[in-house]
Amino acid sequence: MTSLLADFYPWTKVLHVISVIAWMAGLFYLPRLFVYHAERIETGSETxxxxxxxxxxxxxxxxxxxMIATWIFGLMLAFTPGIVDWTAVWPYTKAAAxxxxxxxxxxxxxxxxxxxxxxxxRSGRTYRMMNELPTLLLIVIVVSVIARPF
Ligand code: HEM
Structure with missing residues (x-):
């Protein structure tokens, strides 16, 4: 099983990154829809x-x-032998984010x-503020997994 994961490693990473991009697109866009929904739209209207x-x-x-695909391919990467150094700090900062x-x-x-x-x-302002959260988390994750400064 672990050697199978090693054989598929580059393709698992391809699928992981593609699903991450799709997930992030939604995490950025949905709170943006909520901003307009909260500020501009009358409850019960056609809009x-x-x-x-x-x-x-x-x-x-x-x-x-x-999200499900990101988790599945991410966990497959995590179980691939020799990929994650569990004594480093970056896997834990990434996991928290x-x-x-x-x-x-x-x-x-x-x-x-x-x-x-x-x-x-909730007000449009609240959704605007919450809209910044995925950006901050994205920065923590990408720095953790690529630069690995810790
Ligand atoms: C949901 C659970 C997740 C798990 C279990 C997970 C786990 C992993 C693992 C083990 C790797 C392999 C690192 C390597 O090849 O050296 C990886 C790569 C990567 N992950 Fe995740 N990840 C998850 C979610 C995310 C999210 C949410 C993002 C971005 C927002 C992300 C971005 C990336 C990127 C960009 C890479 C490629 C890094 C490289 O070039 O080596 N991951 N992930």
């Missing part, structure tokens, strides 16, 4: 319904599968359901 459709499609068709990213994904999912019920209480 409200249109935004709900865009949000649910983005989450279900792109973000959920991309990944957990935060996964938490953020679920936080967005809960906010989407509030919009569906017409119960959003």
């Amino acid at each position: 409200d319904e249109l935004f709900q459709t865009m949000e649910v499609r983005l989450l279900r068709a792109i973000m959920n599968p991309a 990944i957990l935060a990213m996964t938490w953020f994904h679920h936080w967005l999912g809960k906010r989407r359901k509030e919009f569906v019920r017409g119960e959003n209480t």
Whole structure:
């Protein structure tokens, strides 16, 4: 099994990076939709319904599968022999940022359901601020996994 993982290593990494890009696209775009949904759209209007459709499609068709694929290929890389030096610090800074990213994904999912019920209480400003979180986490992850300064 481990030698199979070693044979597929470059392709696993290709699939990991492709799924990461798709996941990140959604993590950047969904809070942006929430900003406009919270600031500009009247609850119960046709535009409200249109935004709900865009949000649910983005989450279900792109973000959920991309997150699952990122985890599967990432774990396959982590189990590939000789790839991760577990005595270094970078795997743990990366892991902490990944957990935060996964938490953020679920936080967005809960906010989407509030919009569906017409119960959003958060302002556009809050969603604007939360929109910065995936950028910060992305920086921590990419520095951890590529520059490995620690
Ligand atoms: C979800 C769980 C994740 C796990 C278990 C995981 C694990 C890994 C592992 C073990 C590697 C291989 C490192 C190597 O080849 O030396 C890797 C590569 C990489 N990961 Fe992840 N990762 C995850 C999520 C992410 C996320 C969310 C991002 C970006 C936001 C990301 C970005 C990258 C990049 C850019 C590489 C390629 C680095 C290189 O060129 O070697 N990963 N990942």
